[in-house]
Amino acid sequence: MQTVQVQAPSHSYDIVIGKNILNDFNLFAPHIGKKAAIVTNTTVAQWYLQPLVKLLQNNGIDAFSIILPDGEQHKNHESLNHIYDSLLANHADRKTTLIALGGGVIGDTVGYAAATYQRGVPLIQIPTTLLSQVDSSVGGKTAINHPRGKNMIGAFYQPKLVLADLNTLATLPEREFSAGMAEVIKYALLGDVAFLAWLEQHIAAIMQKDHTLLAQMIAHCCQMKADIVAQDETEQGIRAHLNLGHTFGHAIEAQMGYGNWLHGEAVAAGMVMAAELSQQLGYIGSDEIERVKNIIRAAHLPDTPPKFSEEEWLAHMRHDKKVDEGKMRFITLKNLGAAQIETLPDVNVLKNVLSKFTA
Template sequence: METLTVALGSREYPILVGQGILENGGLLLPFLRSPKIAIVTNTTVAPLYLERFSTPLRNAGIDIAEIILPDGEQHKNWQTLNTIFDVLLERRCERSSTLIGLGGGVIGDMAGFAAACYQRGMPFIQVPTTLLSQVDSSVGGKTAINHPLGKNMIGAFYQPKLVLADTDCLNTLPDRELLAGLAEVIKYGLIRDLPFLVWLEANLERLLEREPRALEYAICRSCANKAEVVVADEHERGERALLNLGHTFGHAIETGMGYGKWLHGEAVAAGTMMAAELSRQLGWIDLDDLKRIENLFERAGLPVFGPAMGADRYLELMQHDKKVQDGKLRLVLLKQIGQAVVSDMASPTEIGKAITSRSTDV
């Protein structure tokens, strides 16, 4: 088992990464403030891992409320969030009770937002079960739900007490979900860790084959990158925005196509290609750089073109992005591979050109 730390002073917390740690209830017990907890999961994860995860805790005398939600991005909304609150109230969970998110990014985001709101804040633990959530969404305290007009527009910064990432959970992950998670892994190499990107280019097949040592390395390296950024800029006033490479375009895809049609990582991959194309147009990277990025995404089985919704529709949706400042769209772009920047230099015409060149009906 590897242990990393998100060093936020008095709110510091560990990230535990390893094989077979899901069933080790002893890892969680020191982080529980009361003998009552609530576990939020979904209809896909519950049959696979809920009993295995909860049995050791029950054997240790923990009273558990189980909250099983429908699966899918389309359920990341107020109605589903209220289901969590209903059970917390019905079971008389207290402010000292711990809420645990057992699942992927949707579950982690909703459970974290519920924990931030319930009685104005209750302890929260992330137990991510997908690659995307293990390398990205479970770390850093971003919690949110979607709105019909924009993804993740309603939420809170709320840090967990612990992140427990069992790489064995990835053995049951559908191929499409595994590939979607790789988009976020590749992102770290593109924005700030060129040696990691070189490692990914050399070891991608090991990840696709779910080799445990390769997965553990990629998860730890990704989490280490994210932890450094979060510590430097917890509330995304500067450097943390760089973690959103491809996300402004990608969120437009998710919202415009209907939540759940494109997986988050798929939309981020296509969005990253749009950002890379725009970076090329601005003269920051060249065609060889663009092809290098495209090749890695293609090898990872990820889309390198977004859906042809039309540049105007993309731009309309992108105006709801959280990086819009004083009405001006700010995008994460690449000064070079391994170095991202937040820029408002591109005009709507230039952005539209990049969108059109990297979108297709196919």
């Protein structure tokens, strides 16, 4: 078992990483109230809901469950209101703990519900996908999607605890595991070229879910994110680096319909596009782009985005959260392992990149 501490300005909390940790009530005890709502989806519920309900109830917690449909397309107001309705029906108060049991969609949606129900209730994140274990459950970004843009409605709200049980990865479909690897690769590209080399060395064993390597990898990503969140909790500066590939990726998700391309798949293709943009700006060369593509392919991820029109690309990107006073901003690579925020002085630079990926 490994522990990474997030020292956010609002409060500090632990990320606990290990095997069988969801069976240990002692990890929950300091952070949970007398009543708890476990929110999950139909897929995760069949594996992990009842054991968790039983664990909490056997230790005197009044625990009840809320089950949402599975999929990115359900990260919306309907799911959020279903959570609110269930909390009210079960007389949940401000001391009721919300437990997000699932992947990034559940974590983001439940996190936003926790931030807003009665102006804020305690939150515990239990990420069950690789993507959520290395990224979305950590750092307090919560949101739901709007038809015109991803994660447009949300809040910064830190959990009390994050429990990443490696056993949950055993039931994760291979496509979802690969999607999580996109966020792992992102950390390497934006801030740690030595970690990139480590990934390149061990990628085959990681894709076979070697638990020792997985624990090292997840802890490393969580530590990187914890260090960034400690500096910039509400994404005013360096935390924006974590959006490498996301401006392009969010456009892909919105255009293709949420859930048709998994978030990690869209981010993977988006990182290739960000690398292409970085080359257009004179920062990196073809060899670096090929290295990015190679590690993405090794993780069984797409290195080419779907093709749609320049107007469609630009329309989605103009709705991106990183737009600042009408100007589109991107995360580019000064070098592999060194990201920066870029406000494009000339939209033609972007159009040159998009021209490779337009229908």
